[in-house]
Amino acid sequence: MPAKAFWLLPLTMMILVMGLFFLRSVNKSTSDNFATLPAPGPAPDGMAWIPGGWFIMGDANVQEADAPPHKVGVRGFWIDTHEVTNAEFAKFAAATKYITIAERTPTKEQFPDVPESKLVAFSAVFKTCVCDAKRCDADAENSANRPWWEAKFGAYWKQPEGPGSTIAGRENHPVVHIAWDDAIAYTKWVGKRLPTEAEWERAARGGLAEQPFTWGSTPQGADGRYFANTFQGEFPSHDNALDGFTATSPVGTFPANGYGLYDMSGNAWEWCHDWYQRDYYDSSGASKNPQGPETGDMLGYQPQKVRRGGSYLCSDDYCKRYVPGARDKNPTDSSACHTGFRCAKDAK
Numbered sequence: 001m002p003a004k005a006f007w008l009l010p011l012t013m014m015i016l017v018m019g020l021f022f023l024r025s026v027n028k029s030t031s032d033n034f035a036t037l038p039a040p041g042p043a044p045d046g047m048a049w050i051p052g053g054w055f056i057m058g059d060a061n062v063q064e065a066d067a068p069p070h071k072v073g074v075r076g077f078w079i080d081t082h083e084v085t086n087a088e089f090a091k092f093a094a095a096t097k098y099i100t101i102a103e104r105t106p107t108k109e110q111f112p113d114v115p116e117s118k119l120v121a122f123s124a125v126f127k128t129c130v131c132d133a134k135r136c137d138a139d140a141e142n143s144a145n146r147p148w149w150e151a152k153f154g155a156y157w158k159q160p161e162g163p164g165s166t167i168a169g170r171e172n173h174p175v176v177h178i179a180w181d182d183a184i185a186y187t188k189w190v191g192k193r194l195p196t197e198a199e200w201e202r203a204a205r206g207g208l209a210e211q212p213f214t215w216g217s218t219p220q221g222a223d224g225r226y227f228a229n230t231f232q233g234e235f236p237s238h239d240n241a242l243d244g245f246t247a248t249s250p251v252g253t254f255p256a257n258g259y260g261l262y263d264m265s266g267n268a269w270e271w272c273h274d275w276y277q278r279d280y281y282d283s284s285g286a287s288k289n290p291q292g293p294e295t296g297d298m299l300g301y302q303p304q305k306v307r308r309g310g311s312y313l314c315s316d317d318y319c320k321r322y323v324p325g326a327r328d329k330n331p332t333d334s335s336a337c338h339t340g341f342r343c344a345k346d347a348k
C-alpha cells in the first residue's frame with residue numbers, strides 16, 4: 001500500500017470523529033441555552049416568569065452546606081410573586097376541610113421516645129430568651145432543643161402564637177406553621193408544585209450573578225435602609241425591629257427583587273421540593289434541573305426537606321441565612337411560627 005493511502009483511512013476516521021464531537025457540542029450548547037427562552041405566555045395570576053439559564057448556585061461565606069458554589073442550569077418556570085398568605089390558605093382549608101399537621105395529634109411512630117399521654121398537637125413557637133445563641137447551638141443535639149423554641153399546644157396557622165391568638169388583621173401575611181406535607185396538599189389543590197431548591201435560588205437571585213443578597217451587595221441597615229424582614233439586635237434576647245417588624249410582615253412590604261418577587265429574603269422560610277443533604281453540593285457538581293438527592297439527612301427518626309430564604313428570625317449576629325445561597329432543612333411533618341412556602345408551576 002502506498003504511504004499516502006496508508007494514512008488516508010485513519011485521517012478520514014479522525015476527521016469524522018472530530019466532526020461528531022463538534023456537532024455534539026453545538027447541539028449541547030443550543031439545548032443548554034435556556035436563557036433565551038421568553039415567557040411562554042401571559043403570567044398566571046400572582047406569578048412571575050423566571051427565565052431559564054445557568055447560574056452559580058451556593059455561597060461560600062455562610063455555612064459549609066452552602067458550598068462549594070457550583071454551576072447549575074434550570075429551565076424557565078413560573079413562581080408565585082409572594083409567599084402564600086393566610087387569606088389564600090384559608091380558602092384552601094375552607095374548600096377542602098384540610099387539617100394541618102400542627103392540628104393533628106402526633107403518633108407514637110413520629111415520636112417514639114415521648115410517652116403516649118404527652119402526645120398532643122403542637123407547633124414550634126419562638127420565645128425571646130437570654131442566652132448565648134452560638135453556645136446553645138453548639139450544645140443542642142437538634143434544633144428542637146434550642147431554648148428559644150417552645151413546642152406549643154394549640155399553635156397552628158390560625159393561632160400563630162398559640163391559643164387565644166388570631167390571624168385577624170394578618171390576612172395578607174405569609175401563612176406559617178406549615179409543614180412540608182401541608183404545603184404539598186395546597187400546591188396540588190391550586191394545580192401548582194413546590195419549586196426545586198435550584199429553581200428557588202435561581203428565582204431568589206433575581207438575575208444578579210453571585211451577589212450576597214437578593215437585592216445586591218448593600219448590607220441590611222446600611223444608611224438606615226432595610227430590604228427584608230429579618231431580626232435586628234441581639235438574637236435571641238432582643239429584636240430591635242429596625243425594619244419595622246418583630247414577626248411576619250404583610251407580603252410585599254419590602255422591595256421586590258429583579259424578577260419582581262417579594263420576600264425571597266426573610267419574612268417566612270419557604271419549603272422546597274428537594275430532600276436535604278448537608279454535603280449534597282460536594283457530589284452534585286454542574287447539573288441541569290437538579291431535583292435533589294434520593295433522601296434527606298435524618299433529624300431523629302425522619303429525613304429532612306430543604307427550606308430556603310430565612311425568616312424574620314434571621315440575624316446577622318447568629319444566623320445569616322436570609323441570603324439567597326443559604327440552605328436550611330426540617331422534617332416533612334415539622335412546623336414552626338416562621339415557616340411557610342410559595343408555589344411554582346411548569347411552563348406548558
Ligand SMILES: [Ca+2]
Pocket residue numbers: 229230231232241242243244245246247312
Ligand atoms: Ca424584622
Ligand SMILES: [Ca+2]
Pocket residue numbers: 083263264265266267268269270309310
Ligand atoms: Ca420568604
